[in-house]
Amino acid sequence: MERKSINFGYAIVQDRQIDFDANKHEICRAVAVAEPTLNLCISCGTCAATCSAGLFTDFSLRKVILLLKRGETEGLLKEVSKCMLCGKCQLVCPRNVSTRNLVIQISKALINGKP
Amino acid sequence: MTFDLFVIPFFGGLLFMIIVLFLKYSRWIAMMDASDRVKAGMAFFSASLPVTIREIFWESLLHRRMFKKNPLLGFMHMSFALGWLLLILMGNLESRIYSGGHINPPYYPIFLKFFIHDKRVLPFEIFTLPGFFRFTMDLLLLFVLSGLGLALFKRARSKWFGLKRTTRHNSFDKWAIISLWLIFPLRLLAESFTAGIYQGGGFLTNSLGHIFAAFLPLKYLVYPSWWAYSSMLGIFFITLPWSRFMHIPTEIVLIFLRNAGIEQGKYPGSFSQIELRACPRCGVCIDVCQMNEAGLTGSSAVYLIRSLREKQAGVFLHSNCMMCGRCLEACPVGIDTLGLRVGARGVDNRQIEADFTYLAKQPVPATKADVVYFAGCMGHLTPGVKNAMIKIFERAGIDFNFLDEDGSICCGRPLKLAGMQTAASKLITENTKAILGTKAKILVTSCPICYKIFNTDYNLNGMQVMHHSVYIDTLVKEGKIVLEPAAFRAVYHDPCELGRGSGIYEQPRNVLKQIAEVADVAQDRENSLCCGGSIGDLAMSAVQRNIIRDGALSILCESNPDMLVTACPLCKKTLDTGNGLIVKDIAEIVADRMTVSIKQTVSRSLAGQMSV
Numbered sequence: 001m002e003r004k005s006i007n008f009g010y011a012i013v014q015d016r017q018i019d020f021d022a023n024k025h026e027i028c029r030a031v032a033v034a035e036p037t038l039n040l041c042i043s044c045g046t047c048a049a050t051c052s053a054g055l056f057t058d059f060s061l062r063k064v065i066l067l068l069k070r071g072e073t074e075g076l077l078k079e080v081s082k083c084m085l086c087g088k089c090q091l092v093c094p095r096n097v098s099t100r101n102l103v104i105q106i107s108k109a110l111i112n113g114k115p
Numbered sequence: 116m117t118f119d120l121f122v123i124p125f126f127g128g129l130l131f132m133i134i135v136l137f138l139k140y141s142r143w144i145a146m147m148d149a150s151d152r153v154k155a156g157m158a159f160f161s162a163s164l165p166v167t168i169r170e171i172f173w174e175s176l177l178h179r180r181m182f183k184k185n186p187l188l189g190f191m192h193m194s195f196a197l198g199w200l201l202l203i204l205m206g207n208l209e210s211r212i213y214s215g216g217h218i219n220p221p222y223y224p225i226f227l228k229f230f231i232h233d234k235r236v237l238p239f240e241i242f243t244l245p246g247f248f249r250f251t252m253d254l255l256l257l258f259v260l261s262g263l264g265l266a267l268f269k270r271a272r273s274k275w276f277g278l279k280r281t282t283r284h285n286s287f288d289k290w291a292i293i294s295l296w297l298i299f300p301l302r303l304l305a306e307s308f309t310a311g312i313y314q315g316g317g318f319l320t321n322s323l324g325h326i327f328a329a330f331l332p333l334k335y336l337v338y339p340s341w342w343a344y345s346s347m348l349g350i351f352f353i354t355l356p357w358s359r360f361m362h363i364p365t366e367i368v369l370i371f372l373r374n375a376g377i378e379q380g381k382y383p384g385s386f387s388q389i390e391l392r393a394c395p396r397c398g399v400c401i402d403v404c405q406m407n408e409a410g411l412t413g414s415s416a417v418y419l420i421r422s423l424r425e426k427q428a429g430v431f432l433h434s435n436c437m438m439c440g441r442c443l444e445a446c447p448v449g450i451d452t453l454g455l456r457v458g459a460r461g462v463d464n465r466q467i468e469a470d471f472t473y474l475a476k477q478p479v480p481a482t483k484a485d486v487v488y489f490a491g492c493m494g495h496l497t498p499g500v501k502n503a504m505i506k507i508f509e510r511a512g513i514d515f516n517f518l519d520e521d522g523s524i525c526c527g528r529p530l531k532l533a534g535m536q537t538a539a540s541k542l543i544t545e546n547t548k549a550i551l552g553t554k555a556k557i558l559v560t561s562c563p564i565c566y567k568i569f570n571t572d573y574n575l576n577g578m579q580v581m582h583h584s585v586y587i588d589t590l591v592k593e594g595k596i597v598l599e600p601a602a603f604r605a606v607y608h609d610p611c612e613l614g615r616g617s618g619i620y621e622q623p624r625n626v627l628k629q630i631a632e633v634a635d636v637a638q639d640r641e642n643s644l645c646c647g648g649s650i651g652d653l654a655m656s657a658v659q660r661n662i663i664r665d666g667a668l669s670i671l672c673e674s675n676p677d678m679l680v681t682a683c684p685l686c687k688k689t690l691d692t693g694n695g696l697i698v699k700d701i702a703e704i705v706a707d708r709m710t711v712s713i714k715q716t717v718s719r720s721l722a723g724q725m726s727v
Contacts, residue, residue, distance in 0.1 A: 050496070052492050052522065052523060052524065052525050053473075055521070055522040056473050056524075059473075078470065081467075081468055081469050081470040082469075082471070082473065083469075084471070084524070084527075084529070084530065085525070085529040085533055085535070085538075086525035086529050086650075087492070087529055087650040088492050088493070088495075088496055091493075091496055091648070091685075091688060096657035098653075098654070098655075098656065098657075100529070100533070100653060101653045101654055104464060104467065104533065104653065107466075107467040108466070111466045111467070
């Protein structure tokens with residue numbers, strides 16, 4: 001979206017509500033069963049900072065996990081398919097989340113509706 | 116008399132087994148790619164046939180690799196395999212004495228002592244033809260029975276056989292093994308009872324027959340004992356195609372196909388089906404597996420293979436593995452355990468698709484140099500390694516191109532190990548484009564994971580791929596860098612992907628020896644331990660990884676070295692626990708200990724004179 005005003009590098013984000021009624025939580029629950037370390041994530045973003053794929057595109061595992069936890073799973077499969085599974089995020093994660101398996105389990109859960 | 120009803124269980128079982136084996140093998144041959152079938156057909160007439168026969172003799176009969184593992188274990192397997200085969204062959208020859216040289220029905224040699232009571236020969240007469248055979252047959256039976264004794268003893272004291280842990284067998288295998296174990300004692304009883312009544316046994320059966328005759332009503336026991344012997348053979352043959360003993364015929368087929376140049380290919384293909392059945396479940400792979408230390412005892416190669424064969428493998432089985440290759444190294448049958456596991460993962464993850472269209476925007480490097488350097492993802496996580504390499508390139512005066520200076524695309528090996536071959540191929544295509552775009556002659560990489568897949572899956576038009584340890588070794592040998600020794604003692608840790616994975620053991624050691632005193636490690640080279648950081652595993656927790664790392668560290672640091680040196684950024688990162696032990700990559704040590712070489716000094720001073 002082009003803005004006519006001077007661009008200071010900031011954007012105004014629309015105020016939004018998380019709609020728990022509309023969102024799917026069973027996907028997140030299924031992933032947490034398949035890879036329990038999902039629950040350890042504190043969304044610090046270290047994974048996204050080191051990400052090899054993040055260098056070329058706006059892929060961010062932090063964002064994926066946040067959306068998953070909110071249940072906003074639409075378009076998430078396309079997003080998560082950008083991961084190269086290289087494992088850098090797993091090595092830097094301060095909470096020892098098994099990020100590689102997490103990515104696989106998110107994909108599986110989204111494809112099958114359950115893992 | 117050349118027939119009796121009691122031979123039916125044996126003969127029926129044998130026929131049943133032959134028919135089942137024929138059907139199974141036919142199906143696998145039909146499943147093969149046409150090109151593989153041609154290769155297999157050609158192998159009957161090519162130079163690989165003598166190699167195959169030799170290998171079958173050494174491995175399937177003598178069990179040489181088992182002997183290397185443990186002499187008792189080797190003898191146990193050899194006595195069953197070689198002993199039984201010789202019993203069959205010698206029995207066949209012996210039976211021809213009594214049939215005027217004709218070939219007899221298959222059951223006749225097996226039960227010869229029931230049909231023929233040769234009273235002409237005395238018990239210990241061994242220099243006549245019948246006497247020789249009688250003596251040999253008893254000796255061979257004793258040979259097999261000694262193996263049986265060892266097998267029973269192994270149940271109680273497996274450590275004597277070099278096995279801390281043995282395979283936990285399922286009930287079907289237990290039935291199969293009981294029938295196998297009973298075959299030979301029953302044969303001994305049947306032949307002894309017969310000899311006790313009719314004479315005509317060898318040194319063993321005749322003596323036992325006399326003893327039994329003293330207190331047993333042999334005339335009532337002799338016929339049932341032949342029935343029991345025949346029935347046990349029948350049970351064994353009927354259970355064989357579905358039990359672990361399917362490895363007996365299948366290992367021979369596997370050796371033949373492997374020597375014919377046929378590869379595992381796509382899973383589940385016919386080659387992998389044959390591999391699954393060639394596993395004897397000996398359990399040699401269990402002890403070498405470091406997953407045991409972390410309490411993950413159920414996912415060893417033997418259990419994965421059994422579950423795959425029985426189509427029951429779950430995620431736990433195939434994902435809990437670091438792909439370090441220790442089981443592959445230990446397997447006496449040479450089954451590609453890693454390939455099977457990757458195959459199983461591939462089936463499990465087949466629906467997952469990857470989308471790497473964003474990579475197309477990647478710039479192709481413009482500058483031209485003979486050497487291109489690829490640090491890899493892990494190289495970027497441990498910048499000390501890539502900085503050291505840059506320093507080395509510059510000191511050696513090498514014109515190089517840093518392909519992934521601004522961060523790399525993954526090489527594809529992690530995806531491949533997760534069974535996602537299609538996704539990996541997309542990365543391989545992109546990387547190949549970038550690498551070939553540099554028009555370099557040598558590709559140097561710091562990461563053994565990248566190195567492995569560059570060699571196995573990339574087509575780089577003859578560009579030489581070198582791991583940085585090998586490249587440094589070459590630079591040192593060419594005198595382009597000169598190393599200054601220092602007074603410290605180091606141990607070298609072989610990274611799995613570089614050592615077992617790619618066969619590079621000596622070059623990093625050569626380099627390290629020029630700088631430091633290198634102490635021995637109890638488990639090194641092919642037996643090197645995995646650091647626990649492997650990207651091959653998908654399921655382990657960080658705690659379990661740390662247990663494995665600590666186990667490896669305790670072996671590596673037995674000699675209390677000043678420094679732990681490795682050649683893999685991931686191993687370095689994993690092994691560096693911050694407990695005071697210095698952990699460095701070979702490139703970092705070299706970068707620290709480089710001096711200006713004489714050649715360089717001369718050329719520089721010459722350049723100085725010119726400018727004056």
